[in-house]
Amino acid sequence: MRLLCTITFLFIITLSQAQVLQKKQVTLMGSVFEITIVDRDTTSARNHIDLVIAEVTRIENLISEWRPETQISEVNRNAGIRPVKVDREVFDLTKRAIGYSRNSNGAFDISIVALDKIWKFDGSMTELPTEEAIRKSVEKVGYQHIILDSVNCSIYLPLQGMKIGFGSIGKGYAADRGRALMQEKSVVAGIVNASGDLSTWGLQPNNKPWLIGIKNPFKAYKTIKILKMQENAVATSGNYEKYAEIDNRRYAHIINPKTGYPSTGLTSVTIYGPSAEFANALSTSIMVLGQEEGILLAKRFPLYHYLLITDNGTVIKSQR
Incomplete structure (x- = not known):
């Protein structure tokens, strides 16, 4: 299937004869990607941006569960039927994801996409689902059921x-x-x-680090912290855009894979460190675990830092 990219804008800032900075926004993986390149000239920068777009498109065509032709869709179609041979890249990504689940004691789980959609985060919910409905909603969820065969490079989901x-x-x-x-x-x-989930490298053309602002979800246009980044990454999980409010309590759209209940207590979790992938997994895990258990998990990975915002607006930052 050919990917249709929506180009939002393209602009070029000429910095010197030897260096230009160029940005481009495109819609990929159902989200807006902004690609910034510092390069020797505009032609080279454009070509390199196109290579990044092609790489993201290639990844989407491997792992999207929404596109019927992808390897992950094939794995899902054959749940309870047979193992599916996949590319080593897909196998390794799945293996790492299972590792993230073990690290978080199941707070992170890529099989949560099988969750029954009993929670509504469009403002229409006025009461909690029944305990029985919540229990049944997670019957097909459980990373521990995923069977990986490294020799055959296959993935098998044993539950229909x-x-x-x-x-x-x-x-x-x-x-x-x-x-x-x-x-x-x-x-x-x-x-x-x-x-918002991003990876950086190198320096700005003025030889200064990239400046990445972490927004305050309770105060529009305010930033809590400015990160100075070179080769680094950052990811944020939060409930400030999609949530349900019932009996004066906020329920995030991020669901606990083990219980079927939405996470509570934290409005957003930002993680920054070497890898955006790992930061993604850690921020999601901490949203589910909550403040105390989440901080304990984060402290196990000293290369990563955290910034938590609780539902009452309290900001908690890692000390290192």
């Missing part, structure tokens, strides 16, 4: 109706891959930004 998907880490993975590709091409600097 079980599914896996990479909505929680796919954009971070794509951002990391876009960065890696540009570094292989000796592009000096840039950002691959997948709707």
Whole structure:
């Protein structure tokens, strides 16, 4: 299937005869990607941006559970029927995702896409679903059921109706891959930004780090922290855009895969460190685990830092 990219804007800032900065926004993986490249000239920058777009498109055509021709869709169609041979890249991504699930004791789970959609986050919910409905909603969810065969490079979902998907880490993975590709091409600097999940490398043309602002969801147009980034990545999970409010309590659209209940207590979690993929997984896990357990998990990974905002607006930052 041919991908239709919506080009939102394209602009070029000429910085010197030796260097230009160019940005382009496109719609990929159902989200807006903004690709920033610092390169020797505009032609080279445009070509390199196109390579990043092609790389993200390639990844989407492998792992999207919404496109029927992808390998992940084939895995899902054959749940309870047979294992499906996949590319080693897809196998390894799935294997890492299962590792994230083990790290978080199941707070992160790529099989959550099989969850029954009993929660509505469009403002229409006025009461909680029944306990029985919530219990049944997670019957097909459970990373521990996923069977990987490394020799045959296959994935098998043994339960009929079980599914896996990479909505929680796919954009971070794509951002990391876009960065890696540009570094292989000796592009000096840039950002691959997948709707806030982003990977950076190098320096701005003024030889200063990239400045990435973390927004305050309770105060429009305010930033809580400005990150100074070179080769780094950041990802944010939050409930400030999609949530249900019942009996004066906010329920996030991020669901606990083990219980079927939405996460509560945290409005947003931002993680920054070397990999956007891992930051994605960690931010999602902490949203589900909550403040205390989430911080304990984050502290196990000293290369990553956290910034949590609770439902009452309290800001909690890692000390290192």
